[in-house]
Amino acid sequence: MENYQMIAKTLAGLENELFAELENLGAVNMLKRKRAVSFDGDDALMMKANMALRTSISILIPIMEFEANDEYELYDQAFAVQWEEIFGLRDTFSLTATVSGEIFTHSKYVALKTKDAIVDRFRKKFKSRPDVDTVDADYQFNVHIQYNKCTISLNSSGDSLNKRGYRTFSNEAPLNEVLAAGIILKSSWNGKDDLYDPMSGSGTFGIEAALIATNRAPGLNRGFGFQRWSDYNQALFYEVKEKLEGDVKESETNIYCRDLLTENIDNISTNVEKANLEENIKVRKEDFFRSEKIGEKGVVFLNPPYGERLQIDEINSFYKNIGDQLKKHYTNHEAWIISSNLEALKFFGLKPESRHQMFNGGLECKLNHYKLY
Numbered sequence: 001m002e003n004y005q006m007i008a009k010t011l012a013g014l015e016n017e018l019f020a021e022l023e024n025l026g027a028v029n030m031l032k033r034k035r036a037v038s039f040d041g042d043d044a045l046m047m048k049a050n051m052a053l054r055t056s057i058s059i060l061i062p063i064m065e066f067e068a069n070d071e072y073e074l075y076d077q078a079f080a081v082q083w084e085e086i087f088g089l090r091d092t093f094s095l096t097a098t099v100s101g102e103i104f105t106h107s108k109y110v111a112l113k114t115k116d117a118i119v120d121r122f123r124k125k126f127k128s129r130p131d132v133d134t135v136d137a138d139y140q141f142n143v144h145i146q147y148n149k150c151t152i153s154l155n156s157s158g159d160s161l162n163k164r165g166y167r168t169f170s171n172e173a174p175l176n177e178v179l180a181a182g183i184i185l186k187s188s189w190n191g192k193d194d195l196y197d198p199m200s201g202s203g204t205f206g207i208e209a210a211l212i213a214t215n216r217a218p219g220l221n222r223g224f225g226f227q228r229w230s231d232y233n234q235a236l237f238y239e240v241k242e243k244l245e246g247d248v249k250e251s252e253t254n255i256y257c258r259d260l261l262t263e264n265i266d267n268i269s270t271n272v273e274k275a276n277l278e279e280n281i282k283v284r285k286e287d288f289f290r291s292e293k294i295g296e297k298g299v300v301f302l303n304p305p306y307g308e309r310l311q312i313d314e315i316n317s318f319y320k321n322i323g324d325q326l327k328k329h330y331t332n333h334e335a336w337i338i339s340s341n342l343e344a345l346k347f348f349g350l351k352p353e354s355r356h357q358m359f360n361g362g363l364e365c366k367l368n369h370y371k372l373y
């Protein structure tokens with residue numbers, strides 16, 4: 001099988017974790033970029049990357065790179081791509097664009113111009129054109145423009161890879177699954193020490209942790225864009241999938257998901273069941289401020305209410321109480337707290353070992369790491 005270039009996209013702050021994951025999968029020629037890592041690999045690696053990466057949101061395959069200094073050049077270059085070699089008249093397609101720099105400032109306009117070029121090329125050749133489907137296209141393309149450098153890519157993932165297929169229910173402010181997995185990988189948790197998420201919401205930290213502890217690829221229960229392509233190699237897909245399924249291992253690790261609200265506990269249990277992780281995660285309704293650690297050593301992942309999307313009175317004293325509770329009842333544990341409420345985090349009363357800037361659904365957050373002696 002031939003190698004080609006791919007770009008794994010991720011969320012801000014998770015480039016190092018993605019790089020390490022790709023290295024582990026056997027990717028070569030890796031290069032860290034802003035919110036992405038480019039790498040080379042064959043079809044098997046493309047499928048493996050889609051199924052196994054915990055910190056990628058999509059795997060793009062660049063099909064054309066060129067320079068364009070205005071919309072006419074963009075149209076001409078896009079028209080020159082041999083689209084008819086990539087997909088057919090009966091396939092549907094969609095186009096998204098991401099732009100930065102002064103030349104192209106409207107992503108929707110860039111997407112529209114590129115779509116026009118594709119449609120015009122098909123019309124010229126066949127007097128007919130494929131349909132656009134913005135919701136569920138067979139072929140999903142992306143145009144990325146930075147100043148005058150344009151890359152048109154094919155998105156092999158289809159739906160974003162954070163959609164693992166287990167989250168049926170979520171609370172008001174769930175963490176992106178990729179972000180939760182990335183934070184756990186950043187913590188260098190060994191997969192064995194007790195792990196607590198005392199404010200679980202929909203259970204994202206606990207479920208991602210259990211997937212890591214059992215070495216289970218997060219994408220084993222979902223479909224991918226490349227499965228709808230005309231050159232899709234089904235036999236290879238099942239070969240790669242079976243190999244990943246064979247890597248799943250038993251885990252005795254204690255993972256505790258807790259939350260104050262009964263409806264959240266019900267939702268977490270449903271999600272855990274959907275992920276087939278009932279044996280690995282202990283779900284219980286509990287007020288964090290009345291909780292105690294169970295083991296001697298472990299790690300706590302906390303995504304408390306920010307006080308913006310969820311209304312909590314006196315958010316600063318709420319954060320102070322979290323710090324006090326950790327100091328009192330979680331000695332010998334490490335804690336990783338993510339919040340967009342930078343003001344409230346100051347009331348924590350603990351000095352962080354490290355701080356990391358992250359984004360949760362567009363909200364700028366701080367991820368702080370504390371050691372509780």
Ligand SMILES: C[S@@+](CC[C@H](N)C(=O)[O-])C[C@H]1O[C@@H](n2cnc3c(N)ncnc32)[C@H](O)[C@@H]1O
Pocket residue numbers: 170171173174175176198199200201202203204205258259260261264286287288289303304305306
């Ligand atoms: C921002 S949400 C967590 C979202 C979660 N990380 C997810 O991915 O779905 C904060 C959660 O803290 C819970 N919570 C608030 N006060 C609590 C308390 N005293 N004890 C336990 N949970 C609490 C809320 O019910 C809510 O589910």
